[in-house]
Amino acid sequence: MRTTVAALHAELVRYDLVAWTAGNVSGRVPGEDLFVIKPSGVSYDELTPENMVVCDLDGNLVEGAHAPSSDTAAHAYVYRHMPEVGGVVHTHSTYASAWAARGEPIPCVLTAMADEFGGEIPVGPFALIGDDSIGQGIVATLAGHRSPAVLMQNHGVFTIGKDPKAAVKAAVMCEDVARTVHVARQLGEPLPIKPEHVDRLYDRYQNVYGQRSPR
Numbered sequence: 001m002r003t004t005v006a007a008l009h010a011e012l013v014r015y016d017l018v019a020w021t022a023g024n025v026s027g028r029v030p031g032e033d034l035f036v037i038k039p040s041g042v043s044y045d046e047l048t049p050e051n052m053v054v055c056d057l058d059g060n061l062v063e064g065a066h067a068p069s070s071d072t073a074a075h076a077y078v079y080r081h082m083p084e085v086g087g088v089v090h091t092h093s094t095y096a097s098a099w100a101a102r103g104e105p106i107p108c109v110l111t112a113m114a115d116e117f118g119g120e121i122p123v124g125p126f127a128l129i130g131d132d133s134i135g136q137g138i139v140a141t142l143a144g145h146r147s148p149a150v151l152m153q154n155h156g157v158f159t160i161g162k163d164p165k166a167a168v169k170a171a172v173m174c175e176d177v178a179r180t181v182h183v184a185r186q187l188g189e190p191l192p193i194k195p196e197h198v199d200r201l202y203d204r205y206q207n208v209y210g211q212r213s214p215r
């Protein structure tokens with residue numbers, strides 16, 4: 001899991017989802033009440049399996065020479081309250097965070113959104129770092145949605161997956177649709193997709209490809 005989580009951070013860079021060190025990936029250790037997360041403040045090209053940090057589900061450091069990411073409490077809260085989740089990603093990716101800055105959900109106006117998110121990408125509450133409020137906001141918002149992504153108001157994106165790779169994919173797709181819907185908005189009002197069509201697209205994509213939603 002250290003190897004997987006370290007390597008997946010390169011995808012955040014490759015897809016231009018992060019500036020400086022503002023983004024992180026974590027992965028639950030199978031069969032253990034532990035997860036692996038990025039060390040705080042270490043640049044992406046310096047990440048190795050060895051300098052990843054292992055925490056328990058309360059966010060306490062269990063193993064590692066570095067302090068864990070400052071978002072560790074939020075990741076830990078998600079793992080504690082969503083046992084089906086095996087990976088969590090956080091970014092401030094540009095277009096998705098612009099929707100978050102307005103507190104506006106991204107409407108489901110693309111078939112790729114219906115496939116991956118099963119509807120709109122919802123907005124979670126404004127929350128300050130430092131306690132469980134970000135984690136609570138993520139879990140409370142995603143509990144009522146098929147979406148594996150939530151836009152935390154005035155902040156950025158958190159995504160979940162059955163494993164860390166699925167959560168990274170959701171973060172990449174979230175930014176992609178945020179950008180496209182933003183561009184569409186510049187020229188008019190995007191057309192909604194009927195709920196029954198959203199359901200059919202979601203069902204087909206999640207089943208045909210065997211990439212079952214984590215929930």
Ligand SMILES: [Zn+2]
Binds near residue numbers: 092
């Ligand atoms: Zn953040």
